Amino acid sequence: MSVMIILMIASILVAGGFLIAFLVSARQGQFDDEYGPPVRMLFDDKPKEIS
């Protein structure tokens, strides 16, 4: 079952990458605002003179 080692390396590499991405983004304040983002995405930002 040595293939497990390959799968473990691959899986842990990706999971570790996600973990780091999570920690970095959380530290940068990505997830601080839980109200703004879901509301902001509802608005389209059309420039006034165009539409």
Added chain:
Amino acid sequence: MQQMQQPLERFHYDNKLPKAFLMVTILWGVVGMLLGLLIAFQMAFPWLNFDFALTTFGRVRPVHTNAVIFAFVGNGIFMTIYYALPRLMKASMFNEKLGWVHFWGWQLIIVAAAVTLLTGHTTGKEYAELEWPIDIAITLVWVVFGINMFMTIIKRRERHMYVAAWFWIATWVTIAMLHIVNSFEIPVSMLKSYSWYAGVQDALVQWWYGHNAVAFFLTTPYIGMMYYFVPKAANRPVYSYRWSIIHFWALIFLYIWAGPHHLLYTALPDWAQSLGTVFSVMLIFPSWAGMLNGLMTLRGAWDKVREEPILKFFVVALTCYGMSTFEGPMLSLKNVNAITHFTDWTVAHVHIGALGWNGFLTFGAIYFLIPRLYGTPLFSKKLAANHFWIGTLGIILYAIPMYFAGFTQALMWKEFTPEGTLQYQFLQTVTNIRPMYILRGIGGTLYFTGVLLMVYNVWKTVAAGKFIPTEYGEAPALSKVFVPAKSYSFWHAWIERRPVQMLVVSLVVVGIGGIIELVPTFLIKSNVPTIASVKPYTPLELEGRDIYIREGCYTCHSQMVRPFRDEVARYGEYSKAGEFVYDHPFQWGSKRTGPDLHRIGGKYPDSWHYNHMWKPTTMSPGSLMPNYPWLLDDDLDVSHTAAKIRAMQTLGVPYGNGYDQIAVADLKKQATTIAENLKKDKIKTSPDKEIIALIAYLQRVGTDIKAEKKNTVTKN
């Protein structure tokens, strides 16, 4: 807000790419589902195979699965990302030219896939059937897509990345890894290769890939899609943004480990099976968080659901997502799996997800996008509502007969008489559920009719409107946390200025390099058989096995006798891990439309196989198996036999030095023996025919262990 300090910038949203992806989503959806209908009815009416190789179930089924997954859903993902990502990031798509390379590259891959699969060029690994040149093309196009996506994210004017983008990022990263690891194969010719892995190892890698293809191709990108379109269509913010963040991270961490639940009770080591079960059960929490979050977004907006077909589609899509993610963990329990595995239950489970979740979410998104892309209301809301109802009915009529068929067949397989013999012949369990196959076909037809209504509706809307190729947006530039100097505006500045990203990227690069070096050496070592009597296939058997793979026999036959009383009584000794060490690729299968074949070797005379492949009903009246008359007519191609032996030697299969030189002579000798054997039964055939090789293989499968038993007897 700090953003106020920045001047407003104007930029454009390209609509041409989303439109192109939308159109091919519909096109491939129609093609893929039509093929699905064909194979559904083939299972009830075998004459629909037309005695013709290209239209036979084993060849069409992989085209159906690949078409609906990678063509229909794949283009649906790209359609959403090319439309929604720039809008969420408040930035133009990074590079439109690259986008078109992505678009045409992906369509070419789809066409190449259909052509090669129908002509029998397949790796024999489910959902990863495409041969190595196409695998490389997929990798390249995926990288092009990745560049476009990540650069758009980097160029964004909105500091916060909306949760949908996170799901798409996870999709890209994980699919890249899965595709690369599972596609390790050694080429024999331009369109033939063998998996690097063998037997149990191949099975584990394949289902690690297979399950995560469900997770990261059919689920995460579609959850991203759901988080964009459901709030937009309902004009409500998502119920709980906190949930969406938590369930995203939980989902991606748990999914990666759930693959072995496809291999319960097989020759895979028990601990690996249990690991898969545990993670699968845990998955119910993040999955349901996503489902509930989507449904609760509609709180207080249910009046809109009554009027808006788009929302109706989304409600059923989310409900189906919830049902199949409840069912998934249940099917991962070993006691449940013992009943459902290899039956039509699995097919029902998959189609709740495919028809309900992926299909309906895509339809909703198409109805949402078409009026916006063409600046006109949808041609007919009523028609869309009819599509919804007829589609929903189709799903129900598809799933219920399949559940019924699966459960019935499993119970019939396991039924013993009071005397302790099997109650039913395998064939009886098949003919018994044939009416269910017909009902399922009708369900599929209804679903497909709904799709045709959509095509008409889209057609009329397009005709009534005028395509808006470009839209404009306005937003202040992202206030920089640090202002980079001009010289740092190269693409790699993003990595260089951030040590953590740098580390991750180097780790990935190093990891891939390391894996590529490690794979051959250490897989070969562990392929040394633990069962002494297990020997490599003879050249003729190897060629026969390649025919078995080419004709897609694995789409209906398993080669895995599980250690259950009924299976041992029906098929013979249960399958051992050590028996598969030379199986590149493994052919365990995942569905028993026909009986298991792991102990077929020596069970019937050669002439039985000859007649059975010509016309199965001559040997087993009532059989639903297609006829394979061309195997009796076509000559076996031995031009690659030597190369195949050499490839196997590279993979550690112990053929003697220089055996490739005499392999063809050996092959002919064995073929002559079989032809003479057939002659005794009054069958006149030339030893050059393909059928001879297939018979050689079928007579060999699973027989090595019988020799082992005899040996032990003599030793004692």
